[in-house]
Amino acid sequence: MVEANLPPGFRFHPRDDELVCDYLMKKLDGSDSTLLIEVDLNKCEPWDIPGGKEWYFYNQRDRKYATGLRTNRATATGYWKATGKDRPVARRGSLVGMRKTLVFYQGRAPKGKKTEWVMHEFRIEGPFGPPKITTCVTKVSLH
Template sequence: MSQQFTVVAPPPLTSLAPGFRFHPSDEELVLYYLRRKVCALSFRFQAVAEIDVYKSEPWELAGFSPLNTRDREWYFFCPVDKKYGNGSRLKRATEQGFWKATGKDRVVSHKEETIGLKKTLVYHTGRGPHGKRTDWVMHEYRLSEHELKRVQVAQV
């Protein structure tokens, strides 16, 4: 059960008071937001929408953010879709381009324990392998195997 980011609740707050910013650390994104989403727990504040980011181009994503700010960072829970039924590669193509992973996955830790992994992707227009690199960057987070097992035990 791999999910990267629905709970029925009263209408959530969607705007922050002037001067406040939503800028969680990697640890907060994994430990609070992603783990709560995987466990189907509610949030106190609706800061992260659930959409399939691969059905939109990067310049369209701001319109899906529940937070109305001028910040150029948006946070989304996104379902994963395998490229091939029996493989481990994920579909990361949009209509006009694709997201390509760069570098190694980085560890996200809490109290010296690995709780998740962070992957950096860069958007390319066109089709691989000849797509043109852009300045759009996305960070993808996932729970570590150990954390996923702990979450599953907590749900049983």
């Protein structure tokens, strides 16, 4: 694990624009750092993600239907549900990405039980990103 190689006291707490510009954009152009790993959120539950109180990683957005645009956010025991509206991420006054907030529900919709797991999903937007990027940077935390 990456965490085992970090010096004592190291804290990784990047700003939203740093996640988009310094991690996601570099990942997509092939020059990403090894600090973030890839996690398939459809194959693991939030409590199984390795890390401390906050986890940062890359994930591929899975499509619910092969020919559709809807994202599949279901796991074996629950699902991630979007809450609120997407928030812009800017650097030096220019739009570089968007942040989507999701909450994990155990069970199946519409009768799922809300949990305290929160996800912030960051994607490239604006003039910096092609229209169909399927990789995003994700932050998961327990509140």
